[in-house]
Amino acid sequence: MAPILDIQNLYKNYGTTEILKDINVSIEPGDFLVLVGPSGCGKSTLLNCIAGLEPISGGAIHIGGHDMTSVSPKDRDIAMVFQSYALYPTMSVAKNITFGMKVRGIDQKTQTAKLEQVARQLQIEALLNRKPGQLSGGQRQRVAMGRALVRDPKLFLFDEPLSNLDAKLRVEMRTEIKELHQRLGASMVYVTHDQIEAMTLATKIVVMKGGVIQQIGTPAEIYKRPANLFVADFMGNPAMNLIPARTRTAGAGTEIEIDNKGGAPIILRDPHTSNLPPDVILGIRPEDIAEPGFRAAQSAQEAECLVDMVEPAGADTFVLTHLGGKQVTARLHSETEAQPGQRQKLAFDLNKVSYFAPDNGQRLN
Amino acid sequence: MTDVTHSAARTQSRTGQIVLRWLLYVILCLFAVYYLMPLFVMVTTSLKSLEEIRTGSLVALPREITFDAWKTAWSGACTGIQCDGVRPFFWNSVLIAVPGVLISTLLGALNGYVVAQWRFRGANIIFALMLFGCFIPFQVVLLPMARVLGLMGIAGTIPGLIFVHVVYGLGFTTLFFRNYYVTIPAELTKAAKVDGAGFLRIFWSIFLPLSLPIIVVTVIWQFTQIWNDFLFGVSFSQAGTQPITVALNNIVNSTTGVKEYNVDMAAAIIAALPTLLVYVVAGKYFIRGLTAGSVKG
CATH class of the missing domain: 1.10.3720.10 (MetI-like)
Structure with missing residues (x-):
């Protein structure tokens, strides 16, 4: 199938400042693409470019197989949900939802039918005569979604739609958006700075930094095989441990030596990876450091570390230690007896580690 | 003993506040009168007859209210050679x-x-x-x-x-x-x-x-x-x-x-x-x- 959205070599400049550099993304119908990155990485600008609200400085945007590069927003067959919801303050909920149809000159009967359908779908029938000012944050969010849904577009665009909601509501609406996506099978592009939102919603994630795409992949790929140090650090909570280490070739595999605070260096063996440079940064997720005998993988290798701090978090207990001069977090089971200031045996699962070059931060394995 | 001193001090400060408040009102009233005075003079003068204006005081209330001046101003007063009022x-x-x-x-x-x-x-x-x-x-x-x-x-x-x-x-x-x-x-x-x-x-x-x-x-x-x-x-x-x-x-x-x-x-x-x-x-x-x-x- 042809991609529903295809962005080719897109550049965006404001004066002499490059905001977006050589962006290439394409998604298939039904995909849920999440653009994620820290503030100022250009993700919202990219979304505005897709919508046609910002002109682009180079490249092309195709939507549904048509070249939309210089087409105005209203003719791109898109609908957009904004961070501030952008509901028209003087219009009732019903008028907000039907405004687009009214502008397009769609007949009254169709308008009413579509309004009813969307209102039922989002359970906002009771709110139709209210003004946006009389709605709660969650209700406004729903109305904004209704305004997008009623257009039945080829592509939905979401610009951080959940960041103005409180934590609990955010999780609820996240689930609802995901359910909506599954039920409609619609194609969506979603901007967020929240990596958990990205992981839970996306079928495809684009991680951006400074206007450059760092990695494109499924949530699992991004999580397990981050392309560079930035992605490794940005995605996942708590973040991936990034530990400076020295390597030696040992047979078909590699021997890894890590400085250990208050003890002899730890030696770990990775039988699967070879040809690493002598100095690397070892990336290991907190859940791949466990307590021996509890949730630790068969092949995990044990080492004794000094515990700096213990943070119980209900289901898990996070244990902080120092390796290679960096703070390292291990995700242990909740009944662990690890105590601050004592030495604790930890099991490192080397099957899932990543190696990065210290100089340019690129992935090595 | 200390209690008494305290309450005495409190009463004193309360009296002080009331005095200050009244002083404030008096000053505000004076300003209000100052600003309203011209309007008062205008309105009363416009309701007096010429005779009364000549003989009476500027700030006195009109003895006899007459709207003749208003009528003249509206439709009879002369602006140069034309006498149609304003x-x-x-x-x-x-x-x-x-x-x-x-x-x-x-x-x-x-x-x-x-x-x-x-x-x-x-x-x-x-x-x-x-x-x-x-x-x-x-x-x-x-x-x-x-x-x-x-x-x-x-x-x-x-x-x-x-x-x-x-x-x-x-x-x-x-x-x-x-x-x-x-x-x-x-x-x-x-x-x-x-x-x-x-x-x-x-x-x-x-x-x-x-x-x-x-x-x-x-x-x-x-x-x-x-x-x-x-x-x-x-x-x-x-x-x-x-x-x-x-x-x-x-x-x-x-x-x-x-x-x-x-x-x-x-x-x-x-x-x-x-x-x-x-x-x-x-x-x-x-x-x-x-x-x-x-x-x-």
Whole structure:
């Protein structure tokens, strides 16, 4: 199938400042693409470019197989949900939802039918005569979604739609958006700075930094095989441990030596990876450091570390230690007896580690 | 013992507060009297007969209330050789002020909408130049304006005066609307664009309905400016198109013989009434509109 959205070599400049550099993304119908990155990485600008609200400085945007590069927003067959919801303050909920149809000159009967359908779908029938000012944050969010849904577009665009909601509501609406996506099978592009939102919603994630795409992949790929140090650090909570280490070739595999605070260096063996440079940064997720005998993988290798701090978090207990001069977090089971200031045996699962070059931060394995 | 001292101190400070409060009221009353005095004198004088004005005190209440002076001021007082009172000039002012206010407000709203929501290259420079227009003294534009009005063929006419006031008011009206619209999130325009609305549709359906407070502010401001204007009125009018401010001056300055203070006062009050009325009717929106934007609605 042809991609529903295809962005080719897109550049965006404001004066002499490059905001977006050589962006290439394409998604298939039904995909849920999440653009994620820290503030100022250009993700919202990219979304505005897709919508046609910002002109682009180079490249092309195709939507549904048509070249939309210089087409105005209203003719791109898109609908957009904004961070501030952008509901028209003087219009009732019903008028907000039907405004687009009214502008397009769609007949009254169709308008009413579509309004009813969307209102039922989002359970906002009771709110139709209210003004946006009389709605709660969650209700406004729903109305904004209704305004997008009623257009039945080829592509939905979401610009951080959940960041103005409180934590609990955010999780609820996240689930609802995901359910909506599954039920409609619609194609969506979603901007967020929240990596958990990205992981839970996306079928495809684009991680951006400074206007450059760092990695494109499924949530699992991004999580397990981050392309560079930035992605490794940005995605996942708590973040991936990034530990400076020295390597030696040992047979078909590699021997890894890590400085250990208050003890002899730890030696770990990775039988699967070879040809690493002598100095690397070892990336290991907190859940791949466990307590021996509890949730630790068969092949995990044990080492004794000094515990700096213990943070119980209900289901898990996070244990902080120092390796290679960096703070390292291990995700242990909740009944662990690890105590601050004592030495604790930890099991490192080397099957899932990543190696990065210290100089340019690129992935090595 | 300490308790007693404490309560004594408290009573003392309470008495101090009451004294201060009363002192404040007295001062405020004095100021109020000071400001109301001229109005009082005007109203009472306009209700007295000439005879009583000559013999009585300036601040005394009228012994006998008569509306003769008002009648004369409205339809009989002489401005130079013409003796029709201020009535024709009052209507001239209405004919100048109403279209002048409406046009300058509408154009200001459009300008503000463009400068605040449709950013284009040089938008800030254009806005700065319009702002600069607010600070150009009236006298500076008199001669060039006379020339322009002459070229346009509307010198000495009411449309000419409307034109002058619209041009001179644009700086202020644009400033008001721009500052109001700049607080409206740009996402609103974006959402409407995605919905398919164009430039005028967005202005008409989304921005204008939001603008009541600032429209009221602008209308009051412009109406007061245009109604009270004297310099443009006297410079760019001719017999028959003079606004009421010019007529008032002529009545007061061109009387021969006995000065009819009661007629002068009545004419002055008539000239001032419309601006008072506008403020009383729309005043509460004025305060709201001035503070709008500083607080998020």
